[in-house]
Amino acid sequence: MSLTHYLVLAAILFAIGATTVLLRRNAIIVFMGVELMLNSTNLLLVTFSRMHGNLSGQVLAFFVMVVAAAEVVVGLAIIVTIFRTRRSASVDDVNLLKS
Amino acid sequence: MNLLSTALPAAAGALTESGQTSTAEAVLFWTLGPLMVLAALGLLLARKAVHAALAVIFIMISLAFMYVAQGAEFLGVVQVVVYTGAVMMLFLFVLMLVGVDRSDSLVETIRGQRWIGVMAGLGLGVVLAGVVGRATYGPPTGLGTANAPSNPEAVARVIFGQHVLAVEVVGALLVVAALGALVMTHRGRLAPKVGQRERAERRLRDGGHPVSLPAPGVYARHNAMDVPALLPDGTPLESSVPRVLRVRGQEADAREYAARIDRVLAGGWAVGAGTFTSDDEYLGGPDGAVTDGVVVPRPDAAPQDPATDAPTHDEEDGR
Numbered sequence: 001m002s003l004t005h006y007l008v009l010a011a012i013l014f015a016i017g018a019t020t021v022l023l024r025r026n027a028i029i030v031f032m033g034v035e036l037m038l039n040s041t042n043l044l045l046v047t048f049s050r051m052h053g054n055l056s057g058q059v060l061a062f063f064v065m066v067v068a069a070a071e072v073v074v075g076l077a078i079i080v081t082i083f084r085t086r087r088s089a090s091v092d093d094v095n096l097l098k099s
Numbered sequence: 100m101n102l103l104s105t106a107l108p109a110a111a112g113a114l115t116e117s118g119q120t121s122t123a124e125a126v127l128f129w130t131l132g133p134l135m136v137l138a139a140l141g142l143l144l145a146r147k148a149v150h151a152a153l154a155v156i157f158i159m160i161s162l163a164f165m166y167v168a169q170g171a172e173f174l175g176v177v178q179v180v181v182y183t184g185a186v187m188m189l190f191l192f193v194l195m196l197v198g199v200d201r202s203d204s205l206v207e208t209i210r211g212q213r214w215i216g217v218m219a220g221l222g223l224g225v226v227l228a229g230v231v232g233r234a235t236y237g238p239p240t241g242l243g244t245a246n247a248p249s250n251p252e253a254v255a256r257v258i259f260g261q262h263v264l265a266v267e268v269v270g271a272l273l274v275v276a277a278l279g280a281l282v283m284t285h286r287g288r289l290a291p292k293v294g295q296r297e298r299a300e301r302r303l304r305d306g307g308h309p310v311s312l313p314a315p316g317v318y319a320r321h322n323a324m325d326v327p328a329l330l331p332d333g334t335p336l337e338s339s340v341p342r343v344l345r346v347r348g349q350e351a352d353a354r355e356y357a358a359r360i361d362r363v364l365a366g367g368w369a370v371g372a373g374t375f376t377s378d379d380e381y382l383g384g385p386d387g388a389v390t391d392g393v394v395v396p397r398p399d400a401a402p403q404d405p406a407t408d409a410p411t412h413d414e415e416d417g418r
Contacts, residue, residue, distance in 0.1 A: 019220025053240030
């Protein structure tokens with residue numbers, strides 16, 4: 001088994017995460033799709049780091065994790081705030097600026 | 100870390116001469132990889148958000164395994180701690196807050212969005228996998244020399260050597276994010292705070308019951324929970340029966356007991372007299388329940404109307 005398998009797996013996971021973002025309406029599930037994309041990118045980075053024998057890839061993956069944690073905190077706070085005002089977690093209901 | 104490295108001696112990033120992974124790592128990959136894709140499809144297709152969250156947790160733990168197998172032990176542990184331990188638990192908390200039973204609406208607001216989305220996702224997957232899978236890479240180096248002392252130490256040297264500024268900036272970002280979440284979820288107090296004193300005052304002002312409700316049961320006659328208490332004038336007090344029994348419709352008929360009181364009040368017992376018809380009943384039923392007759396101890400009196408009295412009463416006591 002070569003290291004390319006890891007890359008293909010990461011690509012598949014990224015595509016599924018992107019499809020989740022495109023298809024699902026529940027804001028929390030959409031958010032989990034974003035997390036899945038970030039995770040697959042991390043797998044890619046770790047694999048490339050191993051390929052090149054350079055730890056910068058792992059460090060970059062580490063920073064991605066930290067930024068993702070911050071992003072999750074703010075994003076979930078936004079979802080909770082929207083849920084409080086509109087009583088809904090669906091991304092379709094956030095159309096106040098429409099019309 | 101030493102434990103992890105010794106537990107996975109061949110899997111810790113070692114490569115063969117031709118750039119292939121070890122057999123153990125291949126087994127790990129082919130076990131976890133398809134399961135991860137299945138779990139990702141579960142995230143895409145699950146009707147309930149909790150199931151989707153569980154699928155994502157599975158993917159993240161599997162990714163941690165893969166990191167460790169690829170010689171990134173530090174990242175593997177951080178993945179478990181940060182992603183599954185913190186991020187996904189936060190997701191679950193918000194799911195609880197928002198409501199677990201809220202399922203997705205299936206109404207399409209944009210026509211054909213589902214097919215467009217599926218096609219776009221498939222296209223993205225094919226393009227990405229094709230590009231990444233068909234590209235030619237140089238011979239893989241492996242992390243043998245880069246992980247020289249141990250992986251966490253080597254990563255720490257890179258992080259705090261070349262990327263100190265980035266670490267500081269990311270720390271500031273975390274603090275700002277935490278503050279932002281606090282500000283965003285803060286809810287101003289729109290109404291005055293209601294404490295115990297305010298509740299008590301409001302109850303008195305509204306004319307509610309100031310003290311605890313009377314206990315059910317007619318003393319010396321029947322003390323089951325389903326029998327309403329009687330007021331001094333003989334009227335039953337509905338509120339004395341527990342609310343649960345009232346809602347279920349399991350409360351006993353109070354009129355029966357009230358009627359007997361009425362009869363007593365009207366002096367009917369002196370005329371109609373004896374309330375028990377036999378000695379058996381005087382001694383009580385099989386369960387030794389006190390029957391109505393105790394109140395009026397006149398065994399020599401004439402029998403009275405049996406329809407309203409003893410049989411039903413025994414039945415009441417028996418249950």
